[in-house]
Amino acid sequence: MKNLLLPQQTSSFLESLFQNVSDAILVIDKSGTIIAVNKSFERLSGYAAEELIDRINLCQVCIGMATCSEEMTCVECFAHRQKMPAFEMFVRAKGGEEFPVAASSTRLPDEGLGALVLILRDITEQQRVERERHQRQLTNYVIQAQEEERKRISRDLHDGIGQALYSILVGLRVVNQLRLEDTVMQHLDEVKQLTSRTLEEVKNLSVELRPSALDDLGLVPAVRSYLKRFEQTFGIESELTVIGSRRRYHSAVETALYRILQEAMTNSAKYADTDQIYVTLEDQDEQIRLTVVDRGAGFDPEHLRIKGTGLGLFGMRERANLLGGAVAIDSAPGKGTTIDVTIPLDERGGPKHDRSIVDRR
Numbered sequence: 001m002k003n004l005l006l007p008q009q010t011s012s013f014l015e016s017l018f019q020n021v022s023d024a025i026l027v028i029d030k031s032g033t034i035i036a037v038n039k040s041f042e043r044l045s046g047y048a049a050e051e052l053i054d055r056i057n058l059c060q061v062c063i064g065m066a067t068c069s070e071e072m073t074c075v076e077c078f079a080h081r082q083k084m085p086a087f088e089m090f091v092r093a094k095g096g097e098e099f100p101v102a103a104s105s106t107r108l109p110d111e112g113l114g115a116l117v118l119i120l121r122d123i124t125e126q127q128r129v130e131r132e133r134h135q136r137q138l139t140n141y142v143i144q145a146q147e148e149e150r151k152r153i154s155r156d157l158h159d160g161i162g163q164a165l166y167s168i169l170v171g172l173r174v175v176n177q178l179r180l181e182d183t184v185m186q187h188l189d190e191v192k193q194l195t196s197r198t199l200e201e202v203k204n205l206s207v208e209l210r211p212s213a214l215d216d217l218g219l220v221p222a223v224r225s226y227l228k229r230f231e232q233t234f235g236i237e238s239e240l241t242v243i244g245s246r247r248r249y250h251s252a253v254e255t256a257l258y259r260i261l262q263e264a265m266t267n268s269a270k271y272a273d274t275d276q277i278y279v280t281l282e283d284q285d286e287q288i289r290l291t292v293v294d295r296g297a298g299f300d301p302e303h304l305r306i307k308g309t310g311l312g313l314f315g316m317r318e319r320a321n322l323l324g325g326a327v328a329i330d331s332a333p334g335k336g337t338t339i340d341v342t343i344p345l346d347e348r349g350g351p352k353h354d355r356s357i358v359d360r361r
């Protein structure tokens with residue numbers, strides 16, 4: 001070691017360095033017995049140095065390592081190698097808990113007795129963050145793919161089957177003008193009515209899948225017509241309050257709020273036993289806020305009693321989270337339910353903290 005220290009200072013400097021670095025250091029001899037540990041390793045493993053040194057073999061604290069090709073293998077154990085610059089090792093601490101560490105190993109030369117030095121760093125938190133990021137990315141892909149698919153099927157229904165049915169209807173009207181026998185006319189009338197009903201159903205299905213108004217006109221008009229259709233379907237009235245003058249938002253924001261509204265209102269229709277829902281869309285410049293309030297049956301959000309798939313409230317949160325927003329659920333039995341969604345916005349109506357990685361529009 002080249003330094004400015006006197007020889008007697010060097011040894012205590014090295015000891016202090018060994019003991020105080022934040023990475024855990026573990027040294028084993030050729031048989032795998034632990035011969036030295038630093039304070040960070042004591043903290044990491046939960047063992048005191050006296051419990052480890054000369055008493056415990058590496059295999060009692062190491063439950064395997066991961067290489068690129070295999071998880072938790074002992075076949076390619078680093079202890080048989082001169083050097084492994086980077087690998088993942090799984091540690092079992094004194095209390096029995098197991099966790100991953102990023103490791104590197106180096107064999108000391110002969111004057112160092114051929115001992116193997118391991119430097120370890122706990123990566124539990126890093127892996128949790130990485131898993132969450134990956135999960136978020138997947139959720140985002142699924143949501144986007146589902147939305148694209150709905151858009152495509154909705155257009156196909158409207159422009160394809162819808163147009164074909166309309167042409168059939170026009171043809172039937174032409175035939176209707178011919179002077180035909182009464183029985184044929186009666187038959188024709190039935191077919192016309194059936195075609196007309198089917199056309200209506202196809203249109204509804206298309207709008208239900210994804211209203212073109214959401215892309216063409218924006219959130220507020222799409223919400224207005226949704227509330228109208230909702231009243232016709234469920235017989236539940238709704239009151240919409242719109243605050244703020246901005247009318248268009250980023251399509252991801254519009255889609256998320258529309259889908260959250262749909263889920264919240266469907267839940268009210270299914271479970272709240274109410275005849276009135278209050279919807280507010282408030283543009284607060286820095287954020288957009290959607291509230292859906294029913295004064296119906298309510299429920300205990302801490303102890304959900306799932307009656308359907310149970311994915312609705314979860315999906316609302318996922319959609320809002322992906323755009324850096326949040327959903328607050330305020331509900332109690334007998335008191336009704338308030339779903340309160342906020343999404344922080346930038347000045348162009350886009351999500352301020354877009355946490356999804358995929359490119360949009």
Ligand SMILES: Nc1ncnc2c1ncn2[C@@H]1O[C@H](COP(=O)(O)OP(=O)(O)O)[C@@H](O)[C@H]1O
Nearest residue numbers: 267268271272299306307308309310312313337
């Ligand atoms: N507006 C509401 N009024 C009463 N209960 C509700 C309301 N919204 C949700 N719930 C309750 O919360 C549960 C979970 O809702 P959700 O996650 O949408 O799942 P699902 O609708 O598939 O059951 C429902 O099963 C219901 O018990």
Ligand SMILES: [Mg+2]
Nearest residue numbers: 267308312313
């Ligand atoms: Mg639901």
